[in-house]
Amino acid sequence: MNDELLGRWLAGELTDEERTSFEASDAFKTYEAIAQYAGELETPAYNTDEAYTAVSQKLTDKTANKGKVVRLSFYRKIAVAASFLIIIGLTGWYLLQDDEILKPTTVFTAQGETRSVVLPDNSQVELNVSSTISYSEDTWDEAREVTLDGEAFFEVTKGNRFAVMTDHGSIEVLGTSFNIRNRDAITEVVCYSGKVRVTDLTGNAVILTKEQATRITDGTLDQQWTPKVSEDAEWKNGSSSFHNVSLPIVIEELENQYGITIDCRSDISQREYVGAFPHDNLDQALQLVFDPMQLNFEQLNDSVIVIQ
Amino acid sequence: MESTEKNNVCEERTFQRLFKQLAAPLRNFLIYRGSETEQANDIVQESFVKLWENCQKVVPEKAKSYLYTLAGNAFKNELAHMHVKLKYASSAHVSSGKTIETPEFKMEENEFKERLEAAIEELPATQRDVFLMNRIDKMTYGEIAEALGVSVKAIEKRMGKALKHLRSKIVEFK
Numbered sequence: 001m002n003d004e005l006l007g008r009w010l011a012g013e014l015t016d017e018e019r020t021s022f023e024a025s026d027a028f029k030t031y032e033a034i035a036q037y038a039g040e041l042e043t044p045a046y047n048t049d050e051a052y053t054a055v056s057q058k059l060t061d062k063t064a065n066k067g068k069v070v071r072l073s074f075y076r077k078i079a080v081a082a083s084f085l086i087i088i089g090l091t092g093w094y095l096l097q098d099d100e101i102l103k104p105t106t107v108f109t110a111q112g113e114t115r116s117v118v119l120p121d122n123s124q125v126e127l128n129v130s131s132t133i134s135y136s137e138d139t140w141d142e143a144r145e146v147t148l149d150g151e152a153f154f155e156v157t158k159g160n161r162f163a164v165m166t167d168h169g170s171i172e173v174l175g176t177s178f179n180i181r182n183r184d185a186i187t188e189v190v191c192y193s194g195k196v197r198v199t200d201l202t203g204n205a206v207i208l209t210k211e212q213a214t215r216i217t218d219g220t221l222d223q224q225w226t227p228k229v230s231e232d233a234e235w236k237n238g239s240s241s242f243h244n245v246s247l248p249i250v251i252e253e254l255e256n257q258y259g260i261t262i263d264c265r266s267d268i269s270q271r272e273y274v275g276a277f278p279h280d281n282l283d284q285a286l287q288l289v290f291d292p293m294q295l296n297f298e299q300l301n302d303s304v305i306v307i308q
Numbered sequence: 309m310e311s312t313e314k315n316n317v318c319e320e321r322t323f324q325r326l327f328k329q330l331a332a333p334l335r336n337f338l339i340y341r342g343s344e345t346e347q348a349n350d351i352v353q354e355s356f357v358k359l360w361e362n363c364q365k366v367v368p369e370k371a372k373s374y375l376y377t378l379a380g381n382a383f384k385n386e387l388a389h390m391h392v393k394l395k396y397a398s399s400a401h402v403s404s405g406k407t408i409e410t411p412e413f414k415m416e417e418n419e420f421k422e423r424l425e426a427a428i429e430e431l432p433a434t435q436r437d438v439f440l441m442n443r444i445d446k447m448t449y450g451e452i453a454e455a456l457g458v459s460v461k462a463i464e465k466r467m468g469k470a471l472k473h474l475r476s477k478i479v480e481f482k
Binding site for chain 2: 001002003004005006007008010011026027029030031032033034035037038039040041042043044046048051052054055058059062106108110111130132149167184185201218246248252261262263269
């Protein structure tokens with residue numbers, strides 16, 4: 001039984017036919033016992049009211065400390081005005097997202113799956129594995145906007161502003177090609193042609209031209225570098241490369257590309273990786289990632305790799 | 309625009325409602341990820357302080373995914389095992405003498421419970437959090453997907469993977 005079907009069983013969303021055949025299997029009773037007993041587990045008590053009082057107190061203290069009147073310098077005034085405009089922009093976008101009448105079109109890929117999407121203006125999006133984009137066809141003519149969770153390569157038809165929203169910031173262009181990798185705490189943008197403006201959550205912006213790349217970590221622009229680029233994103237040619245990327249993110253990308261599970265028995269949360277791995281050779285990929293990090297790994301079965 | 313005026317996160321009433329709704333499951337999420345209880349409580353507090361400071365930028369509907377993103381980033385050790393012991397709700401210390409029997413195994417209820425707990429602790433964090441958010445906090449897949457910013461399909465997969473993992477661990481030792 002595949003993972004997705006098993007997941008849907010627990011949510012009570014199988015068809016009658018699917019359920020009947022599942023319930024006839026030996027594994028069914030085991031799964032049922034697991035689901036039931038796991039549901040009886042409890043975490044340590046949490047007193048929401050007390051916790052709220054503590055937060056209120058902290059907020060009051062903070063406000064009291066900031067109570068002094070500060071005279072804004074000329075530059076600060078400009079900065080305040082600028083960030084205000086960005087807030088309006090963001091609010092407008094969120095409102096658009098939440099309007100139920102405008103149902104967005106959503107396309108996603110599973111582990112090991114990539115897909116091409118043609119947007120209403122013929123702009124091309126190549127979605128890498130485990131990624132989701134959504135956009136609204138109804139408002140496309142007014143605003144070319146897509147939201148991205150995951151990694152995608154864009155070739156944008158020339159025209160008005162074209163924007164990609166991620167949970168760490170936005171990327172805007174006027175007809176160009178670029179790649180966005182939005183995984184966990186980071187969003188990376190690599191510009192392949194034309195110009196791209198990247199704005200983080202605090203309103204700081206940077207303009208990228210060909211062969212320039214930048215990264216937003218936790219909502220703040222923090223790194224710029226100049227990768228060698230060909231005409232296409234490197235993942236489309238069958239490899240993924242990383243520039244000082246936190247190792248857990250690289251491991252997740254390995255899991256997504258190969259549909260495997262990697263169980264790490266040592267603390268690697270603070271380590272960073274520079275390098276690349278291919279998408280068509282698991283043994284080579286594992287060596288290229290773990291050998292330079294001096295981590296030993298062991299392949300237990302088809303899907304689980306243990307690192308020590 | 310009027311609807312956000314009334315329903316702004318900067319309104320104390322809205323902020324309080326969000327806290328009462330989201331603080332406990334958010335704290336549990338951090339425990340599932342491998343955080344200690346005290347640390348998890350602190351991260352929840354800091355996350356809500358940040359939400360308040362950014363209340364102009366975050367609409368109430370986005371507050372949930374915003375908080376989970378902040379909290380998840382604050383506790384980065386995604387490969388950590390679970391530190392906090394979970395407890396069974398009923399008859400925690402009483403030996404029931406009950407036996408659980410399936411075509412795959414037969415064992416005492418207490419032994420089964422112990423194995424299940426050990427197996428849950430060994431799950432990869434991204435399967436453990438999703439599995440326990442659904443089982444313990446009774447969040448639907450849609451709610452979990454919204455909080456973590458991934459598709460419902462991804463949650464279905466992780467749940468399936470978690471179940472398979474747990475079953476293989478429980479049956480393996482028999």
